[in-house]
């Protein structure tokens with residue numbers, strides 16, 4: 070919202086007609102409405118002669134109309150109202166100079182509108198779900214007493230003073246220029262329709278499909294249901310977003326649903342998880358177990374509404390788009406999920422265990438070994454005391470500090486090279502322009518930068534545009550660098566071969582071998598994303614990997630900025646940077662240094678600015694942890710405990726699409 074003139078007399082300003090910014094969605098009376106007819110003219114209704122409608126070449130509808138703020142004490146105040154693709158512009162036509170006389174509400178901030186007869190307070194409360202409005206009797210009532218039709222426009226505007234808050238604002242337009250309610254309703258519906266069309270133009274589509282929402286009634290404080298009905302459902306209703314709600318009945322309920330549902334793409338416009346990070350992990354892995362995982366990850370966006378205890382992903386998304394998180398994270402995240410904006414996000418494929426006990430999973434948040442996961446998992450039984458369980462247990466663990474021996478390997482990747490390393494630049498390159506190295510010529514789409522173009526022209530940006538080919542292209546480039554001298558790389562679980570390459574010796578009938586290999590590659594590709602690193606059974610190459618052996622207090626790999634709402638763990642991380650931040654704390658670190666590290670995690674000041682012998686952060690694109698078997702410990706993926714033993718992770722850049730707020734991502 071921008072204001073044209075300095076407010077000198079706020080009492081007379083437009084704010085008198087605003088719903089009082091009530092974030093808890095108490096839909097209390099709005100005392101003032103904009104009438105399309107001045108009160109003095111009601112006895113002889115006027116047809117609004119000033120109404121103007123235009124349709125721009127892009128399909129955006131422009132409407133303008135004069136309204137009045139009727140005031141018992143004073144003469145009606147005329148207000149000019151314009152609606153276009155940018156939003157709503159209001160100008161109060163008054164000669165007085167000591168008042169605000171302009172307002173703009175951005176289309177991005179408007180979530181929807183509704184129109185109908187007067188909404189009495191009791192009916193407004195009925196925005197809460199499960200309550201039915203008897204529309205006929207309402208219309209009858211309205212026609213008897215009030216032939217006006219009302220349009221409610223709902224917006225959530227960033228507070229100018231506290232930009233880290235959004236405030237609910239309702240504008241009510243009253244249409245009563247005509248003799249009957251039906252005629253007035255038609256005019257109101259024209260505005261309602263125009264808002265819908267203009268919002269859709271902003272999203273570049275009119276989404277008619279419904280959202281699939283999973284709600285974990287047990288997550289966080291266990292008030293998931295109540296939070297949904299009080300904070301999410303009213304916003305979805307105001308935005309007129311259709312949805313199908315599934316309350317999870319048990320562990321893996323959501324995973325099974327997304328894995329088995331035959332046609333997710335045709336049924337839903339996106340999946341929203343109203344829960345903690347644990348349920349998001351379930352949904353993600355359910356998708357990756359599907360045959361059509363590639364289509365789903367490209368086309369079906371995932372959203373999260375933080376109802377859990379950790380909420381690292383929701384906090385990271387809000388941070389990266391400079392959006393408020395508290396004091397109403399559920400409300401703000403719901404607004405994010407209906408904003409219609411998507412961004413690619415990296416995943417990390419995790420391989421665990423060897424010798425017949427191998428398993429794989431897809432992670433979006435972190436992998437932990439040592440101190441942080443010990444504190445998190447071991448204090449699980451103290452959940453009832455809330456967030457202070459972490460402080461309590463961290464102090465305990467600082468006093469009796471444990472260290473773990475093991476081997477750590479990784480492929481280093483500088484921040485500025487994160488995207489480059491994976492070749493995500495290539496999706497704009499056509500097949501004809503792609504040049505292939507001799508050993509794989511003709512059957513792998515390995516692209517190159519076209520002549521004359523700068524490499525940077527092809528790097529993906531973090532703007533959330535649709536880059537459907539990102540992941541596929543990333544695989545191709547990696548394949549080029551890793552597979553040219555091998556007959557095959559085995560997948561980490563070693564049951565399947567992820568990718569085949571072709572050496573000169575193996576070519577007898579080039580065409581037939583090529584087509585056979587092509588089909589094998591396609592088959593495996595459809596089952597799972599190809600691996601670019603050796604399986605856990607095989608040693609890592611010494612030329613591209615760095616390996617060290619030692620004793621560690623912890624090793625934590627993070628790929629979102631926040632591990633939980635109050636743990637700002639990897640401040641440099643971006644949703645789609647292709648980087649895993651490996652934070653290593655080595656044995657020998659002083660207790661005070663460690664205490665400062667733990668205390669600094671909430672503000673992101675825990676990582677040393679200068680190279681440090683004991684605490685180090687390394688940007689990598691793949692890592693392997695091999696704990697020494699002599700001591701048992703805890704390992705966790707996205708906060709969930711996994712089998713203790715060898716584990717490796719490899720980043721899959723831009724693998725899924727997530728719902729993000731309107732506005733630009735931070736650099």
Ligand SMILES: Nc1ncnc2c1ncn2[C@@H]1O[C@H](COP(=O)(O)OP(=O)(O)OP(=O)(O)O)[C@@H](O)[C@H]1O
Nearest residue numbers: 288289317318319344345346347348377378379380
């Ligand atoms: N009805 C249910 N009963 C028991 N467990 C469930 C149910 N629904 C989901 N779960 C499981 O509960 C686990 C934790 O859920 P979730 O992550 O949503 O909450 P949380 O642990 O409070 O939050 P966070 O992971 O952010 O700390 C998940 O592994 C999920 O699979």
